[in-house]
Amino acid sequence: MTRWGLLAACALIAAPTTAKAPERPAPKLIVAISVDQFSADLFDEYRPTFTGGLKRIAGGTAFRNGFQAHAATETCPGHSTILTGSFPARTGIIANDWTDQRVARSDKTVYCAEDERVPGSSSSAYTVSPVHLRVETLGEYLTAQRAGSRSVAVAGKDRAAVMMSGHKVDQRWYWDGKKYSTDQQGKAPPKAVTAINNAVAAMIAAPALPLTPPPGCEAKSKVYAVEGGGKAVGNGRFARAAGDARAFRASPAFDGATLALAAGLIGEMGLGKGSQPDLIAIGASATDYVGHTFGTEGEEMCLQMASLDRDLGDFLSYLDAQKIDYAVVLTADHGGNDIPERQRERGIPTAARIDPNFTVTAIGKQIGQKFGLAGPVLWGGSVGDVWLDAAIAPAMRPKVLAAAVAIAKAHPQVAEVFTRSQIERTAVPTGSPVGWTPIQRVRASFDKERSGDFVVVLKPRITPIADTKTYVATHGSLWDYDRRVPILFWRPGMSATQRNDATETVDIMPTLAAMLGLKVDRKVIDGHCLTIEGVACPAD
Known part of the structure; x- marks a missing residue:
């Protein structure tokens, strides 16, 4: 089954054009999307090519200079800022993992979304948990202040789902390497989860043919030999051997599955159709895996951007067909840095891999x-x-x-x-x-x-990967190519507004809270409500 078959499995259908609306009450559904490793550089580069969902979402209030302002530009810290309104210094999520020599196990590495107190656990074989997140999320504010509201999270990574939804959530699902799983015990899985897991299992079991690139992507097809492992990248088209779940994860089909599951849960749970507003947080993780595996500037990333644009377009069309009054925010947990071999050719002579002896x-x-x-x-x-x-x-x-x-x-680096x-x-x-x-x-x-x-x-453009047998590129620095991300707000009927002023991902939560009419103590967050169409920010 193709990724388009997965979307069809959740009855994604086209919808008529939505007319521009006058002033309206708060939306009945907030859709918060994080595209992992979707840097502002990628957004700027590919924006002229978007024709689907990314074009539509960028047609609202588009902040092209959003920032994950902190230094630790990794998945867990970045996701912890988006719906908490707080920097990692307040969320407590300083990295994807850290060392704690006090833990009662031989493995002193602690994974950001685990509970290391579980007997027999390790940082790589862990029990998923939000125990390390020190603050509340938007979903927790919503369900506490609006009886009947629901909070749901779906992501390609457990840490993305956990950090965007927090300690109390109605449904939370994430890819565990083989299927979409949950840390919530004692609940029967929704039918949508079973359907998508069955469809994805069938997809992985069958070989995948290479994708056909659009003309713009063919122009990026050039092979680069990567230092440190003999790997070559630059012209991959995501052909996949039968049973290769890891290759599925680093392909456009992965986001198609995650969005299909999100659509299925929206339909099955009736999100956006109750008397109170609901929230669904979606972590689209494939861009990150593609960036790590192939770099950010080759044919592979071009195909990923085109596929994500189409998948998001189908997803939004499904919401339209459901006649849900919804609003979307789309951002990223961090940016990314391309392979130094290609960067040097593009005029960045200082780009290099870290000294393996350091x-x-x-x-x-x-x-x-x-x-x-x-x-x-x-x-x-x-x-x-x-x-x-x-x-x-x-x-x-x-x-x-x-x-x-x-x-x-x-050290010179x-x-x-x-x-x-x-x-x-x-x-x-x-x-x-x-x-x-x-x-x-x-x-x-x-x-x-x-x-x-x-x-x-x-130093800038030093890639901290010497052994490239698995990953060839990464992020995590405090330089702006890793900090700068788009922040896009869109709602049907919203006027198109291009914003070049700098803003931060911690501003998303208080802005959405104002949109929903929720009370948030400004003293317990770092972000500020943004002035965008349809949002009345409270006085500080």
Whole structure:
């Protein structure tokens, strides 16, 4: 079954053009969509080619300079900002995972969406949980203040679904590598989940033929040999061997399945048709997997953008046919950085892969030999948060920290190294994210309980992947190619407004809360309500 068959399985049909409407009450359904790794650069590049759902959504109020303003531009922190209105410094979600040497298991890595207290668990074999999210989401505000409202989340990643829906949710479904699963126990799965899981299983079991690229994508077809693994990318068309679930995940068909499941749940649950408004959060994850596997500027990403545009168009047509009064916001959890091999050809001579010898293990070993220390000395990665080993004596810790910082700073690929004390002395930044300094960006990601003893920042366009056998490109830096994302608000009948001013993903939640007439204490969030058509922002 093709991805179009999945959409048909949920009865997605075309709908008549919606006439422009006068002033209206709050919508009955909020559709919050996060397209994983959908950078503002991708949005700007492909916007002229969009003819489907992305064109329609961009035809409302389009902020092309939205920001995931913090430094830790990863999936979990990014998703934690979208519907909470708060930076990772407040949500507590500092990264996809972090080190906690206090946990009662040999694996000291903690995954952002797990409950590490579960016996026998590890950061890779875990129980999905929102326990680490320290704040409430829009869905939790909605269901607490509007009796009868429902909150639903569907995503290609568990962390996307969890961070956008929070602790209390009516339905939450995410791809677990084989099927769409839930962390909610004791509930019979909706019929839509069973139908989509059966359809996807059949799709994966059969081989997939290569996609036929439109002319614009053919122009991007060029093979690049990637350093560090012998892999070649640039002209892939998503042909897939039978049974290859990993290749399915890194293909346009993945978003088609997720959107089909979202449509099925909307129909089965009657979302948007009750007396009170409902919310569905959707995490479209394929763009991220395509970006990691092939880079952001090849034929593969071109095909992904075209397919996502069509799938979103079918999804919106389904909502139209259901005669639901709905509003859409679309954004991303972070941006992305293309493969350095292609970037150098495109005029970025400094683009490079990280030195494979620059590792936390190597630095720790060097320091251990200098001071006669056993054990790992350092925990974490060579980029981002790094922790000193808890076994190091208090009197020795300043010496170890100074030595580690000096070694990291001396590396030619390192831009900055900030210690915990430097970060703690920095105020959480406010105002336009464009002018934030590197340490201010790091501060917006800093949590006193979870963050490292120091943070390593690579220079722009240094890709922290040396071994490219699996992934060839990534994100996660504090530079604007990873921070800048589109923020698009659309509702049928909304006037087209292009906004070039900088805004932030933390502004989405208070804006939607105002649209719904919900009360949110401004003191417990970081975002501000945006002035857009149809939204009356409350006075601060």
